[in-house]
Amino acid sequence: MATVNVGFQVLPKVANGNTYDVVDKAIEVVQKSGVKYEVGAMETVMEGELDELLEIVKKAQDACIEAGASEVMTYIKIHYRPNEGVTLDEKLRKYR
Template sequence: MALLEITVAPLGTGDTSVSKYVAACHKLLELEEGIKYQLTPMSTVIEGDIDRLFEVAKKLHNVPFQEGAMRVSTSMKIDDRRDKESTIHGKILSVKSKL
C-alpha cells in the first residue's frame, strides 16, 4: 500500500481562500473506491495501490478547472514502502507510540 500526499492549489482566482476547492476534491474522494484518505491542515493524504493513486491524483488536479480555475499547481509526495505494509493509521500510531 502506498501513501500519496497531495496539495492541489488553484492560482489566479482573485480569492485567497481555497476551502471550496478542497471541499470539491474531498467530494470526489468520497466517490472513489479502493482508497482511504485523510484531510490535514495543509494537504490530503491518500492510501491505496500506487497505480490507483496516480489515477485519483489526476482527477483531483482537474477539480479546480471544473470549478472555474484557469491555472492549477499540484504538488505530490509519495511514500511507497515495499519492505512492510504502510498505512496512514499505522504511521500515526508509530509516532504516537514514541511520544
C-alpha cells in the same frame, strides 16, 4: 503491489471566487474514490495502490479546473516501502 501513502496538495489559481470551495471539489474526488484517506490542514493523504492514487490526484486536479480554477499547482509526496507496505494507521496510531 505494496500499499503506499500518497500525500498531495492542490493550489488552484482562482481569479474570482473562494479557493477553499475549489479545494473542496478536489477533496470530494478523494471521498468518492473509496480509498482510505485523511484530510489535513495543508494536504490530503491517501492509502492504497500507487497507480490508483495517482489517478485520483489527476481527477482532483480536473475537478479544480471544472470548479473554475484557471490552473492548478499540485504537490505530491509518496511513501513507498515495497516489502511490507505503508499504512496511515502505523503512522498515526500513537497520536490517537
